[in-house]
Amino acid sequence: MSLTLTTVGLDADDTLWHNERFFALTQDHFADLLRDHTDKDHLMDRLLAAERRNLAHYGYGIKGFTLSMIETAIEVTEGKVPAEVISQILDAGRDMLSHPVEVLPQVEQTLKRLRPQFKLILITKGDLLDQERKLAQSGLRDHFDAIEIVSEKTAAIYDAIFARHGTGADQGLMAGNSLASDVIPMIAAGGWAVHLPHDLTWALEHAQAPLSAPRFAALRTIGALPNHISRLLAD
DSSP: OOOOOOEEEEOOBTTTBOOHHHHHHHHHHHHHHTTTTSOHHHHHHHHHHHHHHHHHHHOSSHHHHHHHHHHHHHHHTTTOOOHHHHHHHHHHHHHHTTOOOOBOTTHHHHHHHHTTTSEEEEEEESOHHHHHHHHHHHTOGGGOSEEEEESOOOHHHHHHHHHHHSSOGGGEEEEESOIIIIIHHHHHTTOEEEEOOOSOOOGGGOOOOOTTOTTEEEOSSGGGHHHHHHHHHHO
């Protein structure tokens, strides 16, 4: 029986445009602010633990990250962090929320190649206002048939999205830089998944690649995606 593929989902941050680099720069600044209290490695471990702890409360995105930095600063200074440092952390968060959007190479050409043949869905998680801002500034909105900004990416979420905008997850493909969010739950939903690695990926998005899954593939660049899909359809 021939493969039917009707709908392609794409992640946004670090798949369509740069994102994690701004978190990395802010973490460097955060470490500099707290250099008299702890070393960077220990601070980053504490920050990551706070982010993990706070996901259920704050969700994904810059606002939760900023609150986690403040919490970590209070912890590592045993409540003695100066108000000026808290103010600078808040300034850093605001700067991140206004950073310019830089679309990754080959993205627009890839979307133009895929659009005539497939329904395209942007599926991203994080803060609603920030994700809407980045999408508007990217200039990519018109390439997509639907936009989904979700609080989490799970198999059930993919089931619902691909049923709502396509013909079901089993006839859909999801591509993105996160194995934990873009690949593994889509495979669990019965769909196809493509990992598009990025040099900078948040630690909480790391996972083991499902190498034995027949519907999984890893590509070096997003520009290779149209040819990959063509090969799938030809098999």
